[in-house]
Amino acid sequence: xxxxxxxxxxxxxxxxxTKTTNKHLLPVYDKQMILYPIETLKxxxxxxxxxxxxxxxxxxxxxxxxxxxxxxxxxxxAIQEKPLGIAHAIWVAARDFAKGDDMxxxxxxNIFEDSFEKDIKSFKGxxxxxxxxxxxxxxxxxxxxxxxxxxNIVEKPKxxxxxxxxxxxxxxxxxxxxxxxxxTLSERGETEVTDLNNAYLKKxxxxxxxxxxxxxxxxxxxxxxxSSEFIRKVREHExxx
Numbered sequence: 001x002x003x004x005x006x007x008x009x010x011x012x013x014x015x016x017x018t019k020t021t022n023k024h025l026l027p028v029y030d031k032q033m034i035l036y037p038i039e040t041l042k043x044x045x046x047x048x049x050x051x052x053x054x055x056x057x058x059x060x061x062x063x064x065x066x067x068x069x070x071x072x073x074x075x076x077x078a079i080q081e082k083p084l085g086i087a088h089a090i091w092v093a094a095r096d097f098a099k100g101d102d103m104x105x106x107x108x109x110n111i112f113e114d115s116f117e118k119d120i121k122s123f124k125g126x127x128x129x130x131x132x133x134x135x136x137x138x139x140x141x142x143x144x145x146x147x148x149x150x151x152n153i154v155e156k157p158k159x160x161x162x163x164x165x166x167x168x169x170x171x172x173x174x175x176x177x178x179x180x181x182x183x184t185l186s187e188r189g190e191t192e193v194t195d196l197n198n199a200y201l202k203k204x205x206x207x208x209x210x211x212x213x214x215x216x217x218x219x220x221x222x223x224x225x226x227s228s229e230f231i232r233k234v235r236e237h238e239x240x241x
Contacts, residue, residue, distance in 0.1 A: 001120045001171075003041035004093040004117040007034055007061065007108035008080045013220045025064065028218050032064065037106040037231050040169075040178040042073060043071040044116040046104060050088050052078045054085040076108040076187055085190025087180045090170075094177035103176065107168030113213025113229060119171060126205030128171040131164040132215045140165035141194045143208065149228075150201060150208055155186075155194040166197065167215050175200075 011018030017026060024034040041049055049068065049116055051061055068075030077193070078096060088118050090105055097103075102123060104116055119128060129150075131143055137160035144152040144161045153166060170193070179199040183191045200206040218227040 001046055001123070002098050002099065002103050003044075003049040004090070004103050004105045005034065005037045005041070005051045005108050006086060006089045006105065007051055008089060009083055010054070014224065017221070022053060022060060023219065025057070025060055026201055026218075027214075028111065029228040030235065032062070033111075033224075034061065034108055036111040037108055038065075038071065038073070038075075040106060040112050040116070041104065042071070044104065044120060045143065046120070047072065048074050050078055050093055050107075050181065051075050052080050052092060053077050055081060055084060056196075063222035073195060074178075083190070084185070085188075087183045087191035088195045089178035090172070090176055090193070090194040091191075094172070094174075094180065096174075097176070100174045102174070103172050105170045105172065105221075109217060109219035109223075110168035111214075111216040111218060111231070112167075112169065112211070114211050116169065116171070117211060123171055123173075125173045126203075126207065127165050127173065127176070127197060127200035129206065129208050130169045131208050131210045132167050133163050133210075134165040135163075137163045137165060141192075141197075141227070142166070145208075150206055150212065153194050153197050153201065155192055164210070166194070167211065168217070170197070172196075173205075174201075175205075202240070 005225050007024040011023035014023045025032050141155045142160045143150045143164045183195045216227040218224045
């Protein structure tokens with residue numbers, strides 16, 4: 001299993017904080033945002049990691065992380081030349097990095113308490129997504145679940161049929177390259193990860209787990225602030241234990 005962190009995009013939801021830097025290099029309380037998904041991958045038993053960024057600030061990641069040696073990791077880098085969406089970035093990772101291996105993909109602005117170690121060890125092909133109940137389901141890709149199975153995923157639905165958001169962590173097998181290659185641009189001008197997940201769903205190859213621990217989306221100004229506040233409380237709790 002190889003790990004991929006998607007750290008591209010224009011960071012428009014965090015502008016003007018992102019005018020001079022990539023959003024994944026902004027601090028979430030006591031360290032840069034990108035270090036949280038890196039720690040999650042390491043905690044899950046993955047040491048071979050690819051970071052995909054846009055062309056603007058790629059050198060800043062290299063300056064911060066280097067080869068990953070100091071972290072006990074092997075970190076490589078790739079550039080998504082144009083902001084064509086998450087599914088396109090996954091296609092880049094599958095083609096140039098995974099080369100037939102399974103992948104655990106994490107969005108660089110998502111922070112997880114859960115480890116994915118057990119999910120990796122039990123993975124037997126297809127795809128696996130992770131769900132979390134949210135208060136604002138119209139802002140996320142939402143999974144409709146029936147009898148323990150996902151029957152549909154809708155991106156930012158106007159009338160959500162559940163409150164289960166598909167969060168920014170996904171496990172894919174080698175067919176991700178094939179399926180992502182067939183995805184066309186959405187109305188937003190991007191390839192949507194929801195379309196990739198639905199491609200697996202149509203093949204009957206999509207499973208899920210509902211997360212137990214906290215999940216934070218630090219990709220907006222409010223989300224960045226709330227994430228920092230939350231992590232501060234976590235650190236204080238850790239010190240008191």
